[in-house]
Amino acid sequence: MARPTIRTICAETGLSTATVSKALRQSPQVRPETRKRVEEVARRLGYSANLDGVRLRTGKTFQIAAVMAAPEPGSDEWEGVEYAPILSGISRAVEGTGYRVAIHAVRDFAESVDAVQRIVRERLADGVILSQTRVTDERVAILQEAGMPFVTYGTTGAHPAHPFVDADNAGVVRQTVLRLAAAGHRRIALINPPHEQSYARTRSESYRRALSDVGLSHDPALEVAGRLTPEAGRAAVMRLAARPEPPTAYVCANEAVALGALSGFAAAGLVHGRDAIINATDDLNISAYLNPPISTYFLPIHTPAAWLGDHILRAMAGEPPEDLQTLLMPAFIARSDDRLQPGGER
Amino acid sequence: MARPTIRTICAETGLSTATVSKALRQSPQVRPETRKRVEEVARRLGYSANLDGVRLRTGKTFQIAAVMAAPEPGSDEWEGVEYAPILSGISRAVEGTGYRVAIHAVRDFAESVDAVQRIVRERLADGVILSQTRVTDERVAILQEAGMPFVTYGTTGAHPAHPFVDADNAGVVRQTVLRLAAAGHRRIALINPPHEQSYARTRSESYRRALSDVGLSHDPALEVAGRLTPEAGRAAVMRLAARPEPPTAYVCANEAVALGALSGFAAAGLVHGRDAIINATDDLNISAYLNPPISTYFLPIHTPAAWLGDHILRAMAGEPPEDLQTLLMPAFIARSDDRLQPGGER
DNA sequence: CCGGGAAATATAAACGTTTATATTTTTTCC
DNA sequence: GGAAAAAATATAAACGTTTATATTTCCCGG
Numbered sequence: 109m110a111r112p113t114i115r116t117i118c119a120e121t122g123l124s125t126a127t128v129s130k131a132l133r134q135s136p137q138v139r140p141e142t143r144k145r146v147e148e149v150a151r152r153l154g155y156s157a158n159l160d161g162v163r164l165r166t167g168k169t170f171q172i173a174a175v176m177a178a179p180e181p182g183s184d185e186w187e188g189v190e191y192a193p194i195l196s197g198i199s200r201a202v203e204g205t206g207y208r209v210a211i212h213a214v215r216d217f218a219e220s221v222d223a224v225q226r227i228v229r230e231r232l233a234d235g236v237i238l239s240q241t242r243v244t245d246e247r248v249a250i251l252q253e254a255g256m257p258f259v260t261y262g263t264t265g266a267h268p269a270h271p272f273v274d275a276d277n278a279g280v281v282r283q284t285v286l287r288l289a290a291a292g293h294r295r296i297a298l299i300n301p302p303h304e305q306s307y308a309r310t311r312s313e314s315y316r317r318a319l320s321d322v323g324l325s326h327d328p329a330l331e332v333a334g335r336l337t338p339e340a341g342r343a344a345v346m347r348l349a350a351r352p353e354p355p356t357a358y359v360c361a362n363e364a365v366a367l368g369a370l371s372g373f374a375a376a377g378l379v380h381g382r383d384a385i386i387n388a389t390d391d392l393n394i395s396a397y398l399n400p401p402i403s404t405y406f407l408p409i410h411t412p413a414a415w416l417g418d419h420i421l422r423a424m425a426g427e428p429p430e431d432l433q434t435l436l437m438p439a440f441i442a443r444s445d446d447r448l449q450p451g452g453e454r
Numbered sequence: 455m456a457r458p459t460i461r462t463i464c465a466e467t468g469l470s471t472a473t474v475s476k477a478l479r480q481s482p483q484v485r486p487e488t489r490k491r492v493e494e495v496a497r498r499l500g501y502s503a504n505l506d507g508v509r510l511r512t513g514k515t516f517q518i519a520a521v522m523a524a525p526e527p528g529s530d531e532w533e534g535v536e537y538a539p540i541l542s543g544i545s546r547a548v549e550g551t552g553y554r555v556a557i558h559a560v561r562d563f564a565e566s567v568d569a570v571q572r573i574v575r576e577r578l579a580d581g582v583i584l585s586q587t588r589v590t591d592e593r594v595a596i597l598q599e600a601g602m603p604f605v606t607y608g609t610t611g612a613h614p615a616h617p618f619v620d621a622d623n624a625g626v627v628r629q630t631v632l633r634l635a636a637a638g639h640r641r642i643a644l645i646n647p648p649h650e651q652s653y654a655r656t657r658s659e660s661y662r663r664a665l666s667d668v669g670l671s672h673d674p675a676l677e678v679a680g681r682l683t684p685e686a687g688r689a690a691v692m693r694l695a696a697r698p699e700p701p702t703a704y705v706c707a708n709e710a711v712a713l714g715a716l717s718g719f720a721a722a723g724l725v726h727g728r729d730a731i732i733n734a735t736d737d738l739n740i741s742a743y744l745n746p747p748i749s750t751y752f753l754p755i756h757t758p759a760a761w762l763g764d765h766i767l768r769a770m771a772g773e774p775p776e777d778l779q780t781l782l783m784p785a786f787i788a789r790s791d792d793r794l795q796p797g798g799e800r
Numbered sequence: 801c802c803g804g805g806a807a808a809t810a811t812a813a814a815c816g817t818t819t820a821t822a823t824t825t826t827t828t829c830c
Numbered sequence: 831g832g833a834a835a836a837a838a839t840a841t842a843a844a845c846g847t848t849t850a851t852a853t854t855t856c857c858c859g860g
Contacts, residue, residue, distance in 0.1 A: 111577070113846055124810045129848060139808060156576055160509040161846030164815050169506075171556075178542030184754045186738040191538035196524030199559035210517075210556045213545035230502055231457075338743040371743040392532040397684040397717040399745040408530045459816055470840045475818060485838060507816030510845050 112153040120149045132157070171210045172202060172420055173233035175220050175247075177240045178213040185337040186364045190391045193409040194261070194416070198237065201417020207234070217304070221247055228254040235420045237261065241272075241306040257423035259416055259432065262306050271423050271432030273415040275389065277307045278314035279437055280405045281359065284387050285318035288357045293385070297330040297355035299344050299365050308333060311361065330355050341368030342375065349376040349384075360388040363395060363404075370398055381444060389438060396443070405438035412436055458499040466495045478503070517556045518548060518766055519579035521566050521593075523586045524559045531683040532710045536737045539755040540607070540762070544583065547763020553580070563650070567593055574600040581766045583607065587618075587652040603769035605762055605778065608652050617769050617778030619761040621735065623653045624660035625783055626751045627705065630733050631664035634703045639731070643676040643701035645690050645711050654679060657707065676701050687714025688721065695722040695730075706734040709741060709750075716744055727790055735784060742789070751784035758782055 117128045123146065131138045131146035138146075149155075163169060176191050199209045210233065214220040217240070224247040227233050234257070238247055241262035248266045251258045259271040281298070288296050298315045301308045312331065319326050330348065334340045341360060348355055349372070360366040366388035373380050380386065386402050388395055395404035412434075419432040463474045469492065477484045477492035484492075495501075509515055522537050545555045556579065560566040563586070570593045573579050580603070584593055587608035594612045597604045605617040627644070634642050644661045646654045658677065665672050676694065680686045687706060694701055695718070706712040712734035719726050726732065732748050734741055741750035758780075765778040 111575075115846080125847080126811075126849075127809055129846095130809095133848090137808070142808080154575075158510075158846050159576075159578075160506060160515075161815095162848080164504075164506040164510050164817085164845090165847045165849085167815080176538075176542060176545075178539070178546065184739050184756075186740055188542075189535040189538045189738065192522075192535045192541070193524070195538070195541070195557055196522060196534075196559040199522075199557050200524065203559075208556050208558075210554050211541055211545050212554075213542040213549075229457075229500075230505075338740070342743065367740070367743045371745060371747070374745055392535065393530050394532055394684070394713070397688065397713045399717060399720055401717070410530075461816080471817080472819075472841075473839055475816095476839095479818090483838070488838080504816050507845095508818080510815090510847085511817045511819085513845080 111158070112150075112155045113158065114155075116153060117146060117149050117155060120153070121145055167231065169231060169234050170206050170208060171233040172198070172207050173212050173223075173227050173236045174198065174209050175212045175214060175223050175227075175236065175238050177217075177220060178215065183337070185339050186367070187335065187337045189364075190409050193391075194239075194413045197410045197413020198417040198420070201414050202421060205421060207421070217242070221250070224250050228256055235259075235424045237416055237420055242304055243306050243309055245306070257420065259419040259423060261412065261416060263310065264306055268429070269433065270429050271419045273412045273419060273434045274307070274436070275407050275412065276435045276437040277310045277389075280389055281311045281314040282318045283440065284359050284405070285315060286322060288359075288385065288387070289318075289322040289324060293357045294324060295327065295330060295353060295355040296324070296357045296359060297332070297344075297348050299341060299358060299360045299369065300331065300333040301336050301361050303333045308361075315359070336362050336365050338364050338368030338371065341365035341370075342372035343368075345369045345372030345378075346376050349378055355384065357385040357387070360386055363388050363390045363392060366390075366395065366402065366404075367398065370402070390441075395441070401443040403443045404441050406441050407436055407438035457504070458496075458501045459504065460501075462499060463492060463495050463501060466499070467491055513577065515577060515580050516552050516554060517579040518544070518553050519558050519569075519573050519582045520544065520555050521558045521560060521569050521573075521582065521584050523563075523566060524561065529683070531685050532713070533681065533683045535710075536708075536755050539737075540585075540759045543756045543759020544763040544766070546756075547760050548767060551767060553767070563588070567596070570596050574602055581605075581770045583762055583766055588650055589652050589655055591652070603766065605765040605769060607758065607762060609656065610652055614775070615779065616775050617765045619758045619765060619780045620653070620782070621751075621753050621758065622781045622783045623656045623735075626735055627657045627660040628664045629786065630705050630751070631661060632668060634705075634731065634733070635665075635668040635670060639703045640670060641673065641676060641699060641701040642670070642703045642705060643678070643690075643694050645687060645704060645706050645715065646677065646679040647682050647707050649679045661705070682708050682711050684710050684714030684717065687711035687716075688718035689714075691715045691718030691724075692722050695724055701730065703731040703733070706732055709734050709736045709738060712736075712741060712748065712750075713744065716748070736787075741787070747789040749789045750787050752787050753782055753784035 114125050114128050118125055127138055128146055131143040159170060174195060195209060212223045214223050227236060228250060236251060236258040238258060239261040241260045241264045243265045245264045248264050248270055261273055263272055263274050285296060300311055316326050332344050345358060358369055360369050366386055369386050378384055380400055388404050390404040390406045391409040395402050415434045423432055460471050460474050464471055473484055474492055477489040505516055520541060541555060558569045560569050573582060574596060582597060582604040584604060585607040587606045587610045589611045591610045594610050594616055607619055609618055609620050631642060646657055662672050678690045691704060704715055706715055712732055715732050724730055726746055734750050736750040736752045737755040741748050761780045769778055
């Protein structure tokens with residue numbers, strides 16, 4: 109009735125624990141005939157290795173730590189929900205490998221540094237997945253020094269290079285600005301995540317370069333940074349729309365912000381498609397259902413998630429970091445607002 | 455340099471492993487003076503117990519398995535995202551207890567049964583959190599028989615009773631129907647999750663009872679069930695609105711559906727607040743940002759998440775199931791659509 | 801048919817804990 | 831002061847693996 113162990117199989121077959129252990133792991137040291145017999149008995153008994161024994165002996169943990177920046181409970185806003193499909197995508201990708209994804213929920217960056225330190229010190233995982241990367245990210249340094257495999261969701265400025273997956277933020281912002289400028293927009297606002305985030309920097313730089321390339325000046329007042337909640341998006345639009353020279357287009361960092369920004373339109377008396385244009389990066393296809401639907405760069409969230417799973421497995425297998433860097437370009441989806449002139453009519 | 459173990463402390467203090475082990479776990483068998491000394495050395499060495507050793511010896515896993523129904527990658531729709539705050543809320547609630555939340559991502563119900571069986575058989579966790587419950591839920595039976603602590607998010611019809619956390623779906627639907635009926639609505643549609651889900655049944659029964667209580671007849675055509683995606687919400691509204699006698703109000707099961715349903719309004723030529731009313735249950739405060747904002751029963755997702763964490767800890771501590779059953783009533787938030795008559799004007 | 805080497809299997813130790821049992825030390829009480 | 835009881839500590843085994851080393855078995859050439 110108790111769970112069968114290697115010794116149960118020994119008793120059944122008359123072999124030693126060493127042979128059984130090797131047989132179960134396909135060692136060439138054991139005769140094929142013997143291996144067959146062991147496997148047969150193992151199957152009959154419903155044997156599966158006790159991971160705790162393996163862990164203790166080998167030091168492997170079979171865990172992939174996902175350090176997940178969870179929003180403050182108090183906030184009650186839509187923030188960070190994309191973690192659900194990311195986590196499930198990673199789990200899915202590592203399915204059948206014996207690895208499991210364990211959550212390390214953290215409140216803020218400082219806590220995530222602690223979490224990483226603890227993971228390294230107590231060897232809580234065989235690999236780590238980080239997000240919310242910064243340009244200089246101490247967590248990356250810690251992991252690199254410890255020699256622990258990891259993948260970041262988002263880029264950093266770290267040397268030597270490390271495995272990462274990211275959306276091509278620079279590309280998205282650049283194309284958006286070019287497209288808006290071509291349609292006649294001259295005051296384009298950028299709603300960005302907090303500036304310490306690596307992709308805030310990427311977006312900001314790409315934004316400025318694109319403005320300059322199309323001959324538009326950069327007005328710092330039109331570039332705002334803050335948490336990526338609907339609330340913040342709404343507030344940003346209302347604040348900017350009240351300026352003497354309001355923007356005619358808003359480029360949002362994600363769909364939560366876009367939802368809030370669009371909600372701000374109504375409150376500020378703006379009409380989407382006539383007064384201004386919102387353009388978001390979209391993970392969950394929300395943009396299609398907004399009222400009105402808005403143009404977006406769509407990157408189904410399970411795509412980066414699957415890459416994260418792929419990369420962490422390969423990183424743990426020892427592949428070099430250079431082979432594990434994936435930049436994904438979201439697909440542009442034109443909706444009701446595309447090709448509209450600023451101030452034009454419906 | 456290597457990680458200190460109990461033996462390192464033995465060497466340092468001259469005590470035996472047994473005494474050190476007991477000292478570290480505050481056993482009354484060890485003299486306070488000795489305990490102090492051990493703790494002091496442990497702190498100095500930066501000792502923390504190797505969980506693998508503890509696990510192997512005690513059989514405890516320090517894992518809480520969260521069986522998480524992940525949407526198919528192919529779907530590309532907003533579905534199941536509330537798992538992110540749920541998982542982080544649970545993690546948060548068990549923080550500092552030594553437990554960690556491990557994800558068991560499953561595609562469908564059959565896979566979740568397999569996952570539960572595996573968790574029990576291989577003792578992969580000390581406790582389990584289930585969601586997407588059914589009225590007769592074999593997973594509950596498996597866990598009860600195995601004597602493994604668990605909490606469900608959602609109710610079941612299982613006997614004996616088990617720990618659960620749920621929103622008061624019956625209450626929400628009842629109040630909504632009463633409110634709509636009082637405002638003059640006579641054809642109220644219910645957009646429900648797939649019927650095999652336990653809360654689909656709860657909502658459906660409450661809906662019918664409330665209709666009957668206010669003297670309205672039940673038209674089966676107005677009760678639809680399906681996946682809770684924006685796509686499905688949109689399709690449901692468009693289909694129902696095209697009927698000869700369309701509903702004047704739609705009661706949505708969650709915010710993803712509400713978003714889609716509202717998007718369907720535009721496509722079907724309906725105007726929210728004049729032609730019909732949508733009323734959703736809301737986890738992420740999305741309703742406040744819809745265009746127009748809609749009335750909702752709001753239950754911030756971290757609330758049930760915290761309860762789930764609380765209940766699983768107490769279940770693992772051996773508290774009786776009857777003390778671990780929490781039904782949460784979402785708070786009604788009236789927005790632009792409240793008190794509007796069917797067919798009335800703005 | 802014997803000896804040597806290769807192949808297969810066995811023995812035993814180790815990973816870091818906890819805990820039953822044994823031993824030593826301290827306290828208590830006459 | 832000494833025996834008995836209580837308290838504190840030590841010894842050793844166990845949890846289920848893997849693996850270095852030892853031993854046995856097998857095959858082959860001479």
